[in-house]
Amino acid sequence: MKRLNGIHLPVKKRTEDKQITPLPLPKTVRIPMLMHSGSPCVPIVSAGDHVDVGQLIGRAEASDAVPVHSSVSGTVRRIIRYELPSGQTVPCAEIETCETQLLADTCIPPVINTKQDLIDAARESGCVGLGGDGSLTFQKLSTNHPVQMLIVNGAECETRLSADGRLMLEAPEQIIGGIELVTKLLKIRETRIGVRRNRPAAIQQLLNAAANSRNITVCPLPSDYPQGAEKVLIFHTAGIAVPDGQTPEELGILVLNVSTLAFLYQYSQTGIPLVERVVTVDGDAVTKPCNLRVPIGTPVTDLLDYAACEPDRIHQLLCGGEMMGECITFRASVVKTQNGLIASNTVKTYEESACIRCGRCMNACPLSLMPVSLDKAYQQRDVNQLKALRVDLCMNCGCCTYVCTAKRPLAETIQSAKALLA
């Protein structure tokens, strides 16, 4: 089978053998009302209110939103404005934790018997795509097209991140449980789990856990970056190229992340909504790299303290991996979509020079675009040429910038070019 282009990233998985450990309870948490792609929630608590773990604090009023729950027991101090990496400001509940952590009495295992039950549960649990994209899981599940195949994303192709990898090693039965829940209710015949070839232990664990389930196959993926990108994953697991203008749903394909499935399974058992997640803490500034289970809304500085990382030495903080992560500040909290926290003490700056047409960007682009020509067309503000070169297909994986010998910020330029068309 043909393989899509990609790049080989240096292996920097220092945390691959670090067991998931819970972070000690933070003193305060700040929970933003927007941690998914869609509209923000409306806070329904105010200063002085007492909340418990799993209690609803942000109501989803828009159709493209999922509710936000408190991740701790404590007292709401105030509702503040929180600035997201995108620049958007949203309301945010600041909660001071108390010593005894109690589960809210609304947390009861849901009854899930039909597809609609599952969709409702996914929505009420506040579930989003935990791989990092923040897509609304309930929207994915409520597809009107008959789903032929469930593709499970266990690629985790970014450098340094190992949160999903640890989950596959430590709790493969939760992932399989989630798969069975979804496939049963959506009447999906076939499931394919994509895991990169350089993670044989995770593949073995999943195979063992799926030994009794039929129709689940584990597909070893190339060890290149990017493998977790939806189009690339679908092609490398199912051999299907999603045509432009169509969504995977229209082709009868549902793609969910391993962590999302494991969460859905846990929710179906316990009824505790999405109030914690696993975050990989790593980077050159981190002396004790680790995988932490943290309450949503924990200030990132708490994670850095735990990982023995002096804030003074940090020059860059990333939410996510080094290839697609976003720069954040010390004021940021852990959000639902955050799979990694990377702290660097060195930030290299590169002097960009003229393109020499070496063509490496073309050979690296998974989608066979021509970044070299896009860059030139953008410089000339040639909208027609940009359209002809299909700038709209770019998924900002960053491979072109990574390989550029003239150190041109190609991916960034292409995003600006996209904005030019809009």
Place this chain on the structure above:
Amino acid sequence: MGKLNDSASPHLRGNASVTRIMLCVILALLPAAITGCLNYGRHAALVLLVTVSAAVLFDFFSGLVFKRINCVKDMSAAVTGLLLGMCLPPDFPLWKAAIGSFLAIVAVKQAFGGIGKNIANPAAAAWIMLLLVFHKDMTTWRIPMTETIVSSAQPLSGSVGYWDLLFGSTAGNIGETCAAGLILGGIFLCLCGITSPAAPVGFLGSFALLSWIGGFDVPEQLLTGAVMIGAFFFANDYTTTPLTKSGKFLFGTGCGVLTFLIRHYGGFSDGTLIAVAAMNLFTPMLDRLTAPVPFGAVRKKKTKKSKKQETAAA
């Protein structure tokens, strides 16, 4: 807590750079260049020294005049100078060699916008200009280790064996006669992933095929003149050759065909660099013809129905 960096993704870069690539190309050229200097003596070394240093100097001054950063640092001028020098006869007058570097760097490269923007290979285009302007000097060669002057072109000299052609003990241009060194350098660049084998395969393949059909001695045809340096270095220049593999192959094939035509039906004894410069002009067209189809992009195919509708409308 200091101020944190805020930049767009990706936050990780590979370590390939233009300078590193150019250094590798120089390294790949060295075996043939050194053998040339050893075979033809002191003056050959001086020619290379002059072309390289003049190219670097002219690049530096053009950088000042055109206000371009990164001019000398990227080492591309040194590569151009070395390539040009290697395609000159060993006894070529030094001041004329310096003019060659001027033409390559200032007229062909910087005047068109600097590195990456020139339409023809600077060394090849400058070589053609030198051939036309200083025709006599450009066609006077010397048998290595001797003072015997020959003005006949190497492919016609006839009496030398393949071994001599491989290791450069024949009359010819400084860096062109050691075919073994050039092949070695070319393979090194392919293995490093700096160049793709597509262009050399197309070039040497089409040239060998035509020579065989024409009834010529194929190995001799391949090992003489600038065929090897042309196929492995000139036809692999990034800026002036197509981006895609299929484009590179077509480019190389075109070079092979033109080289054959010039050598056997043209007025010049060796037209490899003329062929390369001519094919350089086809690069934008080949790029457009061979552009990859983006993954998942739906090509609008004309079905019979839509064709019928179109004709009906017309």
